[in-house]
Amino acid sequence: MTTYVALLRGINVGGHKKVPMAELRTLLAELGHGDVRTYLQSGNAVFSSPSDDPDALAAGLEKSIEGHFGFGASCLVRSGEYLRAVADACPFPAATLEGKQLHATFLSAPAGPERFASLDRAVFLPEEFRLGDRVIYLHTPGGLGRSKLAEALARPALLKGIDATTRNWNTVVKLTEMSDG
Structure with missing residues (x-):
């Protein structure tokens, strides 16, 4: 099982x-x-x-x-193994951030960096994102609701053909714990 x-x-x-x-x-x-x-x-x-x-x-x-x-x-x-790998591979200091500041957007398919090349990352600082295995790690110091970067990443042209759903880091951690047994 x-x-x-x-x-x-x-x-x-x-x-x-x-x-x-x-x-x-x-x-x-x-x-x-x-x-x-x-x-x-x-x-x-x-x-x-x-x-x-x-x-x-x-x-x-x-x-x-x-x-x-x-x-x-x-x-x-x-x-659950995949979720554990996502949590372990987080490129941001998850332990020092509030759950509302860190999110994981899970993707139905891989998305390479070329898909996001049109985004000028400097415009969105201090917000940042990193790509992982069918996941986008999103650091939004002011929270997701006010995030201009999250809005830009959600544009249909960027994720064309890919289903995506986002969870805050607290939820990622809890689901990881639940799936670990």
Whole structure:
């Protein structure tokens, strides 16, 4: 059995696309997954599965959500091992920053530096980003809500063809702990 983390995008935001976490847990259990747990109301779930195909797990969950709730929600599924590697590879001093200052944007596919070459990084200082394995590490000293860099990184042209969902560092740490056992 492998432990996975499901990251749903764009649910329970401003009263739209409501997915109660109890129902999400039920959907995951009905898909045959075990040890199902959720974290917060923003679409974070940890579960175990014998599958070795995270993309198929994500597709199954997306289909189940659409069938149950009547709307689509993109979902990324990553192994607990992957999440641990993301946390361990953080290029910023996570231990010294507040959770609201550091974020991880998880990507459905790799994104190389050439994709972001048009961004003048100096314009956004002291905000910074670094690329990792299907993740963008984002340091926003003033928080994500006021971040001009986060706004620039979210432009459709930069992430064309890639689904992305962002979590603050506190959430990344908690999901890592949950998926570690």
